[in-house]
Amino acid sequence: MKWAEVSIQAAEEETDLVASCFYDVGATGVVIEDSETESDEQELSGAGRALRVMVKAYLPVDDELDGRIAAFRAGIERLAETDGFDAAACPIAKRIVQDSDWENNWKAYFHTQRVGQHIVIQPTWEEYTPLAGDVVLRLDPESAFGTGTHPTTAMCLRALEQMVRGGETVFDVGTGSGVLAIAAAKLGAKTVIAKDYARASAEVAAKNVAENGVQDVVTTGVSDLLAAFDGQADLVVANIIADIIIRLFDELGAHLTPGGRLLASGIIDERVADVTEAAVAHGYVIEDMYTDAGWAAMVLRRASE
Template identity: 30%
Template sequence: MKWNKFKLKTRTEAEDIISSTLMEIGIQGIEIEDKVPLTAMEKEQMFVDILPDNGPDDGIAYISFYLEEEEDKEEILATVRRELEELRAFIDIGEGSIEESQTEDVDWVNNWKKYFHQFYVDDVLIIPSWEEVKPEDEDKMIIHIDPGTAFGTGMHETTQLCIRAIRKYVTEGAEVLDVGCGSGILGMLALKFGAGHSLGTDLDPCAIDATHENMEVNGIRKDQYEVMIGNIIDDTTVQDAVGYEKYDIVAANILAEVLVPLTPVILHQLKPGGIYITSGIIDDKETKVVETVKVAGLEVLEVNHQGEWVSVVARKAKR
């Protein structure tokens, strides 16, 4: 059986958000081609084409994805194009053109298993379902999560920055809001670290099933969390449902272009003295996000780095 291959032309700064959007739609087997130098971990963990003699970064990226012949490609492509147009409101995705070709049969789903293995975020072990916990790790905090359910396995630097900040600032019984929750990993870890309740919001309905599945497999009760679909930035219905001055911690692992309009809105969801944890910020956007946080009236507590990614942690003033 052959596969239909679709090659999407975009910009390097939009790679992450477009890749996550494709995964949320249900597309698997994504390849990314660009001229950005890869880190050692990316070479080991990501399924990418590494081209020789790339030359200087031109800001252009190609994201290829695959559909089986029997899939309704017209319906899926229509969904992809609709999602791309919605993303244009938040980020420059560039040309956004899609070229079609065919390729030989490849087991894309199971190929993930060659690239995603158990790993630690400090002393937390994150492990996929197809691997066994080693005897020496049985006393560790263990999180079971698989790639492909929704964006967010904990492997990416941005997620790890958020995990460490949540662990540092979470208090017993805390209320936590995770904007752009994806797989639910941040809310789940907040609960494991002692939070009392978490609410995740996301734009894609896939986040509901992904969060429920991951919470269940990790022993989180249904009364400890909620998932809500909608855009908290501009939808007052979502803002009202989430609630005001309710959260001890708000986490947003989203690109800088989304954090800029989000920050002045999310200020109203935070309790006085609440902590705002942001990540998904490429290093050359650090100043922009820090200034946005300050203009919103938040006190910057920390700016942390991992690789080329940045996390900004801030606090809302107490009354």
């Protein structure tokens, strides 16, 4: 399968908004890289200038690709109304990559790594001999961007080690590769529902769930936020971005038990105040917070009724 790597330069503080535009057109995740050199990719719009980071996402090359790129461009242009939004003046670029190119690119940078006290992320193509007490997650993220090593995911894994004590019902919103759902299951959760907006990601998650032998605990599927989730969870995990987390609060009340908790990650430091404001407005209190490399993960508890 062919994929379009779509990219745009942005200031570091704009990455959250750019990522939101990518998610709105069906991207399953974003890659953020330092951008110090000129791109030789195909220019699609605008006149670029040097900024601090390059934000990339991957979209399938199909009949909807041109429409997705046009919708992404329109979203960026709408953000031009935001004071100081530099990305609106930058070119949007694309290049076509083969599925195999993408897979090899992941494998070149993704190696076995310990995250937290007990969790070890092991790529399926590497060998690893577990130590006593290790919780090993065997993973092939394919196109789902979930290696477990990015600060946003690593903070969630460290938090799950503290939060999952056994017997919980966990909802994983925007599951990606399924890494957080698998971790929750292996840490002792009784039931885990893991769904993603993108069908391709849900399929990758299902493969990884089977690879780890937790298919009796973890159910995967497709959902726009919590729309296709039934019942209530003791813990909802959402490693997405601030704007979508803020939207999630409107749906959360029907799907979280009184006293239940939300583990929200993918929040850049500059947006913590916005998420906090939304949480308080919906009756949640901040129980804990993790920070790493300019990102934050927040543990929010729903007030008991």
